[in-house]
Amino acid sequence: MTPDQIGFAFIILGFFLIIGKWIRVFSPLLQQLFLPSSIIAGLLALLAGPEVLGAIAETIFSADHALADGLIPPNVIEVWSALPGLLISIVFASLFLGTTLPSLKKVWFTGGPQVAMGQMVSWGQYVIGILLVLLILTPFFGTNPLAGALIEISFVGGHGTAAGLGDTFADLGFAEGQDLAVGLATIGILGGVIIGIILINWGARTGRAPYVGGKATFSSKGRNGIVELNNRYSSGEMTTRPESVDPLSLHFAYVGLAIGIGWVLLEALVWLEDATYGGQTDVYLFEYVPLFPLAMVGGIIVQGFSDKFDKFRVIDKGMIDRIGGFSLDVLIVSALATISVSVIGENIVAFLSLAAVGVAWNVIAFLFLAPKMIPAYWFERGIGDFGQATGIAATGLLLMKVADPETDTPAFEGFGYKQVLFEPFVGGGLVTAASMPLIFQFGAVPFFIGALIITLFWMIFGMLYFGRK
Template sequence: MPQGLMLSDLAIAGALLVVAKLLRVHITLLQKIYIPSAVLAGLMGLAFGPAGFDVLPWTDTFTANAGLLTAALFSALGLATDVPSPKTVAQRAGSLWAFNQIASVSQWLFAAMLGWLVTSLFWPEINAGLGVTMSAGFMGGHGTSAVVGDIFGSLGWEDAFSISLTFATVGIFLSIGIGMLILQVALKLGWIKSFTSFNNMDDYERKGLVKPSEQQPVMKDTMSSLSVDAFAIHAALVVIVTAFSYVSADYLSSFHDKVQIPTFVTGFLGGMLIRIIAQQTKASKYLCDGAFNHASGMSTDYLIVFGISSIKITVLANYLAPMIVLALGGVLFTLWLVLWVAPRILGENWFEKGIFSWGWLTGTVAMGIALLRIVDPNMRSKVLDDYAIAYVPGSITDIFIISLMPFAMYHGMQWQALGVGLTYIALVLFIWRFVFNRTSKTATQ
């Protein structure tokens, strides 16, 4: 079990978030670059923390908070996740599922192989798993970066934590910056007729606020306060599953000294198990997904603050050149996925799905949503609905990749990882071409 979140650390992170949000609301430049408040708060924590001016009174163990929040994030996600039927996936989101699988697996493989190549040829003193930190940061965001960093740390490469979190932070800026350039090119090529520019947004959208008339309740009040506050039960479930993630991960990892089960895996699966039990016992009628979704969102924001604040600048100086090479390679490869592969798989509304995919392949799902809202403000393309359906079966693959890829690259199993990854991509293409397409046509008829 890790040490719990210290109140002082939580207070500092909270204060940084409040200040960052106020800056985001009142400084136009920050609005134009669409920087999330949590990222801005993390950058301030980095600047005024041990790596910078060292004026923030963080505790000595504040860097461990990111790992605990990652477990809470995936536990809350599991509690809010339904498993769609294969028929629903095939009819509604088969092409998006296929593209997501091909894009995510190929990005992991490309990054891992590129990292292996450049370290072998030019920087043999650097760990061969360097490329994995890039894909973890780009595709997975700060949550996955913390997981991969922790796995590498348990194997003896502690620098990976700072490197992967740096890639995640850089990916946020690349996601929006290059994403806006993609929108400009798409407009000139006729892929889209128009998009909502910053100047056309209302004041609330620019500042990242919800108009008072459009604000919605955070959760349903499913229990009588005479008995217990509904939020207390939802929070209790998140905490219980998070604790379970550590206990079960430690237990499963005890069977072999070379097997290390990440807590995010057991947290996500534990949350899904609780959800299935609640559905079977009809208790799900008294649970609110909105509460779990906000719990995962809150965990993500605080995770970003702690994660960025704990980056070691001195470590990055030793890896700067190979990190630049990896970032450039990752951007070019992801552009190829979005602009060449996407139109050949996604079919109708391919660009809307593609620009959303660019967002989460380089930054986070939130960045993908931000770009999607610019080109499809009324959400007529139903991209988010399809993504929600495709997410669960796709997330199972992500769990395996995130858990096993660092081990494979660290222990010199590059060719085995490449062979398994390419075989899986071929299988996905077969399913998409001969199963999903046929099912979709039958449903249409």
């Protein structure tokens, strides 16, 4: 691919993103679903590309027809296919940059119940996923045992994690898993919002969600995603003078530094593994682990040094969020646009089964376990955990905003603190990235046993320790 082709691919991607945004602005249904414009844009690009429009044209006419590749040139699809694996490291490196790291004591005191809840649900997704694969999907449909990890990768990790693990899927001989994972991530966001809103309505009617605030919550002026002209706010602070260095350039450099530290850490782990047990046992894990969870660790290290030594506080959270937000939007559009629909069709039973049991587990955990594990405001706090467990952290924040629009409960604070002890491990963290290599090296059964033990630990610990407070 040439530089011109790469530039043209970004222009086409931006075109779809603009179209997706304005479709959302004028679509009440999509507004009620709170569906991000990037997902709309990605689905439009998928429909216009070779997998849908191109396949239809090839079936009706011939493989030489002008529309056999859809409306998107093959070189654009080639560029888009490479973007998720690159951008996911930027997204994860940005997670903790610009945020003063709280003490672990404060994190545990405020967010501990949600840490226990989130860990239990995430590890439980491995349990039910592997159980489904071992008992049904592999024996009867020949599904790869690695598919047992897809629910947690897709639901909690989201599109970014699912797409970012592309090289790992390929290295482990499960290339079709990436398409299934991205598709499941889309189902997760849609299911999380729709089912979450249903649960909130049920909670409001039964008195379990007293802070909902009636129908006004669902008709906020910002539902179309446009900030009113007289309510607009800054997207970041100018922490450096542009004649010295543009603040956006400096913040992008800090993100790059975090990714660089993550790369050094990953290379060190690969070398250490090879020098110790790897060379003796021929068991290798870290060579299959992608860069992005270590990039997140790099971000934590950079922020820790900034908190201690940078008296000027030049890292601004708003600016970092814009870098991460841009990267995530481009990632989602490119990942969805390059899904292989034929792969999902060939594995439709596994796809639908994993989606169904994943959603069912999340609903059961929220309705029956959250009240026993979260001592106060269980609905408002638990609905955030449900949203994140089904469709990434943004869905959890959205559902909490609907359930607690005036922030009358500690749900938002606890949810934020939860991420400090949650994201580094599951939901796109080290465990998520290592789950498939672990299954590949040791087998699905040992991983299932370990996940079951950890799930039961967090469940019992949450009930007996936090539930009694």
